[in-house]
Amino acid sequence: MSSNGQPKRRAILAFVLNRSGVLNKISMLIRRKMYNVETLTVCATLQPGISRLTLTLREANDAKALQVVKQLEKMTEVISARELDIDQSFWREVAIVKFEGDNNLLAALDQRFPMEILDRRERGLCVAQIAGTSKRIDDFIAAIGKEKVVEVARSGFTAMEM
Amino acid sequence: MTTGKELVLKALEDLGVRYVFGYTGGAIMPIFDEMERRKCFTFIMARHEQGAAFMAQGISRASQSTADPQIGVCMATSGPGAMNLVTAVADAMMDSVPLLAVTGQVATGVIATDAFQESDVVGVMMPLTKQTYMPLAADRIEETLHEAIYVAMTGRGGPVLVDIPKDVQTQAVSDGYRFDPSAFQPELPGFYYSPAPEREAVRRAVALINQSERPIVLCGHGVVSRSAGEDLRIFAEKARIPIGFTLHGLSALPVDHPLSLGMVGMHGTVEANRALLHADLILSLGMRFDDRVTGKLETFAPNAKVIHVEIDPSEIDKNVSTMVALNADVGEVLRLLARDPQITSQPRRAWFESIEAFRRETAAEVEEEIAAGVGREGRLLMKYIVRRLSEVTAGKDIIVSDVGQHQMILARFYNFQTPNSWFTSGGAGTMGCALPMAVGVKLARPGERVWAVMGDGGFQMNLQELGTVMEYQIDIKIVLLNNGYLGMVRQWQTLFYDGRYAGTPLKSPDFGLIAQAYGIPYRRVTDTDEVGEALRQAVDHPGAFMLELRCDPSEIVLPMVPAGGGIADMIVSKKQIGESK
Numbered sequence: 183m184s185s186n187g188q189p190k191r192r193a194i195l196a197f198v199l200n201r202s203g204v205l206n207k208i209s210m211l212i213r214r215k216m217y218n219v220e221t222l223t224v225c226a227t228l229q230p231g232i233s234r235l236t237l238t239l240r241e242a243n244d245a246k247a248l249q250v251v252k253q254l255e256k257m258t259e260v261i262s263a264r265e266l267d268i269d270q271s272f273w274r275e276v277a278i279v280k281f282e283g284d285n286n287l288l289a290a291l292d293q294r295f296p297m298e299i300l301d302r303r304e305r306g307l308c309v310a311q312i313a314g315t316s317k318r319i320d321d322f323i324a325a326i327g328k329e330k331v332v333e334v335a336r337s338g339f340t341a342m343e344m
Numbered sequence: 345m346t347t348g349k350e351l352v353l354k355a356l357e358d359l360g361v362r363y364v365f366g367y368t369g370g371a372i373m374p375i376f377d378e379m380e381r382r383k384c385f386t387f388i389m390a391r392h393e394q395g396a397a398f399m400a401q402g403i404s405r406a407s408q409s410t411a412d413p414q415i416g417v418c419m420a421t422s423g424p425g426a427m428n429l430v431t432a433v434a435d436a437m438m439d440s441v442p443l444l445a446v447t448g449q450v451a452t453g454v455i456a457t458d459a460f461q462e463s464d465v466v467g468v469m470m471p472l473t474k475q476t477y478m479p480l481a482a483d484r485i486e487e488t489l490h491e492a493i494y495v496a497m498t499g500r501g502g503p504v505l506v507d508i509p510k511d512v513q514t515q516a517v518s519d520g521y522r523f524d525p526s527a528f529q530p531e532l533p534g535f536y537y538s539p540a541p542e543r544e545a546v547r548r549a550v551a552l553i554n555q556s557e558r559p560i561v562l563c564g565h566g567v568v569s570r571s572a573g574e575d576l577r578i579f580a581e582k583a584r585i586p587i588g589f590t591l592h593g594l595s596a597l598p599v600d601h602p603l604s605l606g607m608v609g610m611h612g613t614v615e616a617n618r619a620l621l622h623a624d625l626i627l628s629l630g631m632r633f634d635d636r637v638t639g640k641l642e643t644f645a646p647n648a649k650v651i652h653v654e655i656d657p658s659e660i661d662k663n664v665s666t667m668v669a670l671n672a673d674v675g676e677v678l679r680l681l682a683r684d685p686q687i688t689s690q691p692r693r694a695w696f697e698s699i700e701a702f703r704r705e706t707a708a709e710v711e712e713e714i715a716a717g718v719g720r721e722g723r724l725l726m727k728y729i730v731r732r733l734s735e736v737t738a739g740k741d742i743i744v745s746d747v748g749q750h751q752m753i754l755a756r757f758y759n760f761q762t763p764n765s766w767f768t769s770g771g772a773g774t775m776g777c778a779l780p781m782a783v784g785v786k787l788a789r790p791g792e793r794v795w796a797v798m799g800d801g802g803f804q805m806n807l808q809e810l811g812t813v814m815e816y817q818i819d820i821k822i823v824l825l826n827n828g829y830l831g832m833v834r835q836w837q838t839l840f841y842d843g844r845y846a847g848t849p850l851k852s853p854d855f856g857l858i859a860q861a862y863g864i865p866y867r868r869v870t871d872t873d874e875v876g877e878a879l880r881q882a883v884d885h886p887g888a889f890m891l892e893l894r895c896d897p898s899e900i901v902l903p904m905v906p907a908g909g910g911i912a913d914m915i916v917s918k919k920q921i922g923e924s925k
Contacts, residue, residue: 255534258475
């Protein structure tokens, strides 16, 4: 049941009641059980009072990942939780990147990436937004060049199954 | 106009609460004031909030097997009052004991200003309870308390906390407020409770049971709290399966039943642990494979398939992988198994012959020790005292135990006959639990005799509760096993720390004078000849009685699975210790 090897990246999707203390409980659970969580995002759903929560973590052991799901489901406020099938789901995040770029760099980036310039100031300071897979965002930042990047804000993953 | 404090008491009354244990203070005064006016409960004033919460635990633990299961309720004020509840609430969580803690909070207007006696009680209690609540309007109080008690008592039991700001206690309900307790259904879309077993899983479990040659039942707390001991007996006798008990599974059925192996685990019997090691099938009932049961997981029951019956789905496959998981009420599963015509009766002669051999392994050595009754310098052995206690009570009385050597010795040598007659802090292992817990147990089961057994360390952690015993004339028999040490830690120091007794010897006051100060009759016992007679004196005395027995600090609880070791590493005999030292 358990596989020992490289920690596998996993996404767990949960629907929770939008009540005070729920996020507190979930973050306490992560700390208490020492789960190796990478990202945690929460958003409203079409159903009032219910939030959608996406949690990604690295865990090699299937049984341990199942425990995360079970511990989440144990909470009265968690309506359901499950691990997403990595091959059947989309994982996306949004990044806002502030960097110093001239017209040449902007043109080159525009060619390769579906980005949106949010603001541009004198001395070439730009703020751009990009959405996509983790790899696309990593590539985007690499294309700008580390020495030109001032600040990066990444949203963490949200995910959906086919 | 109806106010919040009236609704708190109305809700508790509607929910059948009879006792409230607590300690007053600024932020809970309105509720106490209302309680004094209504006189609808017996209020028991503990001498410390921790005591109040353990007394409330006693009510829940002792009444869960009766026709009228009660939830223990404790009340405290904000800040330090609430913080003093924490240990006993965490203890209830570990042992799956339903408990309602009601705390006063500073008024909503000053919350988060570091007001006098303000603490974030909800924040502190969140990871230690099944659920926490803070109603912010009088209109919410009744539904909150009804939901809280439903959550605490449904499925796997546990504590809940309701923290009520002082202004909400005195607030009037809004016009047209209505609440019908009989029609109330908590709306909990995320609360999973599935008591009915799946037919297919039961069928697969029965097939495994019938195929097995060396099966063992692990009887846990769930069997006791669901009063399923009798069904377990019928099933186990029909299928011919030996039964090992977890600490909290003890007293599910008479422990001298021919199929009983006694307790399993770190200080379990030789026969129970050897049987676990050699079993080809483990049928675990209402238990959670605690590390004190399994020892090192990698070497636990290497050849056994596991059927796990457990109401809490998060416990299944947590520590031990299962072949068949039955996420259901263990009482319902046992009712089915006891009557399932598919269960075949098998002699399993070879298996029972090996078990008899396991039983004989150390029996003579143990009996020899008990016959001597004393260890070094003629000091009493705890196992001798427990054997005498078992004889004097015929194993029928209720035992409430503190934590340590005496607890393991009671678990090993008390001849439990009465269902649900053994109460102690297991998962948390909270020293000092026994005296206050015994108060609640006695109130829940007034017709039965209750013994509170403790060491000199644990007794001094909550001895202020002698005041409660005195004031409310609680008839409990206190057995103080005084060896001048924190015995279990001393035992580890003897075995694993080269006999350096760091922080374990303790000087005690004159316990006779303490008992006298509280008006409790007392007797000190030092000789084996006196033990039986002194126990009978305690039995004959109408009312609380305290016995202090001077014990041998060098007594070692065996068998013992060393921490971090597997069951196969079990030390069974004093001779082994001699060799390794």
